Amino acid sequence: MQKTVSSPGGKRDWLNPSLLYKIFGGVLFAYLFLGFMVVPCLNTLTSIFTAKDAAGNTDPLAVIRFFLAGSMPSFVWNSVKLAVCLVVTVNVVGISIVLLTEYFDIKGAKILRLGYMTTLIYSGVALVTGYQFLYDSNGIITKWMVEMFPDINKQWFSGFNAVLFTMTFACTSNHALFLRNAIRGIDYNTVEAARNLGAKPFKVLLKVVMPTLLPTLFSLTVMTFITGLCAMSAPTLLGYNSINPEIVRLAGSSVADEAFPQARAALLSIILAMFTMILLTVLNHYERKGHYLSVSKTKAKLVKQKIQNPAANVLAHIYAYVLFIIYMTPVVMILVFSFQNWASVRAKVLNPSEWTLINYFGTQDYQYTRSNGKTATRYNAISGVFSNEKTVGGIQLSFVLAAIAAALACVIVVVAVNYIFKNKNKKRAVVVESCLLFPWLLPTILICYSFRIFFNGEVWYVFNQNLYFRENVRILIILAYTVVKLPFALRMIKAAFYAIDDELEDAARNLGASGLVTFLKVKLPIVLPSVLAVFALNFNTLFTEYDMGATFQKSEGTTYAMVMQSMTNEEGRDSMNMNASGRRCASTVFIMLVSGLILYLVYGVGARDLGERLERREKRRRFWRKITGRAGKDVKA
C-alpha cells in the first residue's frame, strides 16, 4: 500500500490502545531479544577474558595461552579437516544423486530418488546408530566383509573415517531438495541451443548446465562446511575429537578436574561462531550478487539426457544403484531387524522364521545362565519402545518440548513478519528482522552452551529462577529450541507473506474489516499452509534433535535422542540390556514413520489449495454416491 506523508488515523494519543500495544510489543521484543539472545552469549564471550588463575586473580589471556599451549587446537583442526573433506564428498555424492535422477536417463530413477531421499526422514542420531548397526566391528556389513576378506580391519568404522562416511550420506538432503529444484529450473532450450551449436553432451553439462547450478552449489557448499564444523552426533557416537563434543564435555566438567573447563568451552564456541559468521557473510555477499535466472519467457521443461556411450551408461547405472544400496541398506535393515527377537538383533543374523513385535510393544522376562552354571531370570528385561518407561518418557518429553518450541517459533515469527511487512522499507522492520536472524550467525552449540552456563544460577529477569535447575531445564530447552529455529521460520514464513497481494488487505479494509480481522481472516489463512509446514519441519527436527539435548544433558531433560544414545551405550554393557538394539531399531522406525507422516501432511495434504481440496471433496462425494447408489440397487435386487 502506498503511504503518504500523513496517514489516516489522526493525532497521537498516549492512551490510544494501538500505541499501547506497540509499546508493549516493543518492550516484550527487546526483553526476549536481549534476555535470551544477547546477554547469555555476551556472558560466554566475557567468560573467556575473566578467567581467574590459581591465585584467584583475573587473567584475561590465561585461557587463550592455555588454548594455544595445549591440545585444544587439534579439536579445531579436526573439525576443519572434517568440514573440508565433507565439502568434497557431500558435493560429489549430492551432485551425483541429483544428476542421476534428474538429468541423465537412468532406468528406475523414481525408485532411486526415493532411496536417495530417505535422509529426509532418517537423520541425526537415528541415522548414526543405524550406520553403526551395519558397519561397526560387530555390524552386519562388516561381518560379511570379514567373511569375504579375513584380513580386513574390523574396527574400520570408527573415528574420522566413520564420521566422514556417515555424514557424507547423511548430509545430501539439501542437495536432494535444493539442487534438484535448481536443475529442474533449467530451460531445456539452452541445452538444445548448445547441442545445435555443436557442443557434445558432456560439454553441455559442463558449460551450460553446471554454471547455472553454481550459485546453489555454492550455498550448499557453505552450508555443508558449517554442518561439518558443527558436527555433533556423528563425532560423539563414532568417537571423533571435534569441537562440539569437546564443548559438551567441557561444559559438564569442573575446575577440580581440569583448568578453565567452562572458559575453554566458551572459547571453542566463539571460534565456531567466528567461522560461521565469516562463512555466512561470504554466502550473503555471494547471494546478493544474484543468481543466473532464465531470461526465457517460454521455458522448456528439461528432457532427460541419454548417455550415448554404452560403457559409460552401464557404469552410470552401476554407480546409481551402488549409491541406492548404500542409502537404502540401513533403512531396510533397521526396519527388518525391528521385527526380530533380541537374539537375532544382538547376533545381527536374520531369522526369517521368527518375527516379533516385542521391540515395539510388551515386555518379556530374560533367562540366562550365570558363570556358576545356575539359571537366573531378569524380569521384564526385554521391553518394546512403547513399554519401556525411559523410552516412552523420552518420546513424551521430546514431543511436548518440540511441539511447544515449534509453535512458539511460528507464533513469534508470524507476528514479527506481519509487523515487518506493515513497516516495509522502514528501519524498525530491518531491526526486527535482523534480531530474528541473529541466531543464524551463531552455532547452535554456542547458544545452548551460553544458556546452560548463564541460566545455571538465579537470573533477575527470569524472576530470580535457576532455569538449569531440575525440571526448569525443560523451559530452558524450549527457549533454546525456539531461539535456534527462529531464522529458519523467518525465512520460510517471510517468503509466504510475499504471496499476499497488497490489494487483498486493501479489499478487506474497504469491506470494513479491522486490522485484526484482516490478519486473522484474510492474511493468516493464506500463509497458514506455510506456517504449518514450518511448524511441522521444525517439530520434525526438534523431535529427534540430539545436539541441544546433549548440551543440556540432565535427567529431567532427557530427550528422545538422548534415550537412543543411552541405548547404544547400554548395548556395550554385556547382557545388561539385551534388547536395547532391537528397541533402538524400533525407535528408528518410529522416527521414520513420524517424519514421513509429517512430510506427507506438509507437502502432500498441506500444499493443496482450496480449489484442490474442494475438488477432492467433490470426488469423494461422487464416489460415495456411486457406492451407496449401487448398494441400494443391490439391496433392491
Place this chain on the structure above:
Amino acid sequence: MIKLTDIVVKFGEFEALHNINVHVKEGEFFTFLGPSGCGKTTTLRTITGFIEPVSGKVEMQGRDITRVPIEKRNIGIVFQSYALFPTMTVHDNIAFGLKIKKLKKDEIEQKVKTIARKVDLTDEQLAKAVSQLSGGQQQRVAIARALVTEPAIICMDEPLSNLDAKLRVQLRNELKKMQREFGITTIYVTHDQEEALTLSDRIAVFNKGYIEQIGTPNEVYNFSKTEFVANFIGDINRLEGEAVKGLHLDKNRHHFIRLERIRVNRPKDEGEYQTKGVIESREYYGLYIKYYIRIGDQSVKVIEKNDGINIYDVGETVTVGIHPQDVMSYDA
C-alpha cells in the same frame, strides 16, 4: 456525487497530485485515463481513502469524507487483481463484507444469492474456490463483492488489464451492461484509451499529476484540449513542412490531424488542401488499411476503409486531401 477540490497528494517530497478538481455526477461512468505514473490510481485511492491528501477536499453526496476511514465511506472497489480471497469460496468472498457488518445469516444468504443472480453466477459456482473460476467469472465475483454491500459508488482500478485481448473486449461490454443495469456511479481507472472511449460517459485525462482535460469521449478525441491529450488518445499525425505551408498554418504552433481525417484520391472539397503523395508502405488490418504516405519531406499515416476495390500499391502516387477544420493546433 463525488467532488474533488484542489486535491494535493505528496509521497515524501514528491508531489504526486497537483490541485486536482473533478466532479463526478450521479449514475455516471467516469474514467481516469493516462499513462502509468500519471496520478490516476493515486486519485482513485484518495477517493477510496487509502491515501489521505495533504490538502484539498473529497466530498461524496455533499458530505466531506476527506478524513473518513476507508470502511465508512460506502465505496465499493474492484481491484486490478480482483483481490479475491484465495482461501474462501466464491460465496464467502461475496459474503465477507456483509459478515463484517454483522448482518443476520438469512439476510446474508438472500443478499448473496440476489447479487450472484444479477451477475450471472450459479449456485454451483458460489460453492467453488475462486481459483476454480475463469478470469471472466472472477471479475463477476469481484463486482458482486463490491456491490453486495450496496455502496454509493463503485471504483474500478484497471480491472481488465490482466486479461487477454479477446476476453477484455467481451468483459468490457459486460461491464458496461452491468453498470447500466445497476445504475451505479462508477469511477474507472485505465491506461487503455480504447477502453476509456468505449465505456465512459466522461473521461479525465491525467498527465504528470495534473488533469489535462475532462470531457466526453467525443470531446477528448475530436477536440483534444492539449497536445498531450491529442497524442495520447488515438493515433495522430503531426503536420510539418509542405502541409503546414499549403494549409497556411501558423509555423510557431504544433499542428495535428487524425489518421481517418486525411482523404485519399477523393474529389477536392471546398477549402480543402490537396497535394500529391507516394505510398511508402501499407499495413493490412482487415477492416481497414493503414498507409504510410510520403508528402514532401514528411511521412503521414492514413487509414482507409477496406472496400476491396480502392487498395493502393506501394510506390503508387495518390492525392492527399486535408480540411483545415480537421487540424488541431497547439502552442509550441
